[in-house]
Amino acid sequence: MPKAYVFTRNGGPETEALVEREVPAPGPGELLVAVRAAGVNPVDWKLRSGFRRPGEGPPVFPAVFGSEVAGTVERVGPGVEGFEVGQAVFGTPRTGGYTEYTVLSAEVTALKPDGLSFAEAAVLPVAAATAYDGLQQLGPAGGSTLLITGAGGGVGVAAVQIARHMGVRVVGTAAADKKAFVESLGAVHVPSGPGVAERVRAAAPDGVDAVFDLVGGDTLKEVAELVTDRTRLISAGGKPLAVELGGAAVVRARNAAVFDEVARLAVGGALRTFVTGSYPLDRAAEALRAVESGHTQGKIVIEMG
Template identity: 80%
Template structure:
């Protein structure tokens, strides 16, 4: 039976377990995919604690972790067009990516380009796609200044690169330990923490034109005041708070077209997945702990099969 990493109830890490599950069967519009790699994201452990996306169904335990994956098509469900067994794909699974096999809807699945490793492709569907959607939402003009609040994590890393590719000057807040990493992406690093707004003003004396926040909380409140037009503040880290501040949450497209777009950027060298650590499936818990700690650099990926 296929192996998977699951949570058996809502709670903390004690609710996690390695498991063997029945082989999933693709329904209409779905692909059965042999997973090669799965990205690790904060939403994974948040779902374990009981968080639910708006409109989502109640969990049916055991639930397999993982919101993004890359692998090879094994079988197609009824009505599927454009995908064949043996093709390499990546996208957002409906039955979890921390597994040897998963189901992926064709609506949020794209063909993996030959020039992209499976580990790289698995790092794109959540973080890079969120970053792409956010930059598209702001549409910063070339030469303008964008503040990425939380530039060291998966979404921030991608947002910095996409904006720089568009000719935008980027200020990136992150911990002091991530200074070299953030600067290597082409951003001006500003240490995060209390007083960050003053440090951003010093780094951008002509002001900031827009804010892409990935942190939320007090950090978002402090930097939101840097922009005169609060509609130019968006957040993927404090969605309710940013609306109260006059901004907006990042609007997700969640479609294959965005996946194709970020894959092209990656193949063209404009976007590096920045996979900084990988773990095998039998150490998925360690991968989650690293992300749950909140101080990861770039993306962590689980390698399910070689």
């Protein structure tokens, strides 16, 4: 039977296991996909630890890790149009990503362009799509200055690149050891940590026009003071706090049209995926530990044999 990497209860790494499970069946509006690659994200271990997305109920155990995949269509469920068996696709799985077969809703599935590998396509639905949605929400004008906190993380790296493609000047906060990397993306690097607002003022003496926060907490509180118009403040890192401060949470579109657009940017070279590590499914624990450590640069994927 196909294998899947799961967590059997909420907790730490001791709850994880590689198991066998039946091939899931696609229902109306769904696709069964043979997974070729799955992205590994911080939200994966956070869900294992007990985090819940707004409006989400408790998990059904064992729960398969993973929120983004790329693969080939194996079966098409009732009522699905625009997809055929054998097509290469990517999107957000309903039945986990660290597995050999999963089910996706056709509404959040896009065709994989020939110019992207399965690994490259697999890392677009979470970080890159969040970055794209946030920038569409802010709508920064060309020539304006945007502050991105957490510019060295997965969403931040994508946000910097897309914003620069839009002609926006970007100031990005990140750890000191990510300075060269953040600058290579075209952003002005500002070291993260206490006192970050003053360092941003020094780096952007004319001020910033908008803030895209990916950190939350004390960092968000500090940088919020940099924009007098709090409608120009959005956050994916501290959503309730952003609202308290007069800003807004990033609103996710969660549709195939966004996936198509970020794929177009990637194929065109405006968005580099930075896949820096690949693991087979039987080493999924190592892949997850690499991301959970918080020290990775770039994206980690699990690739099926």
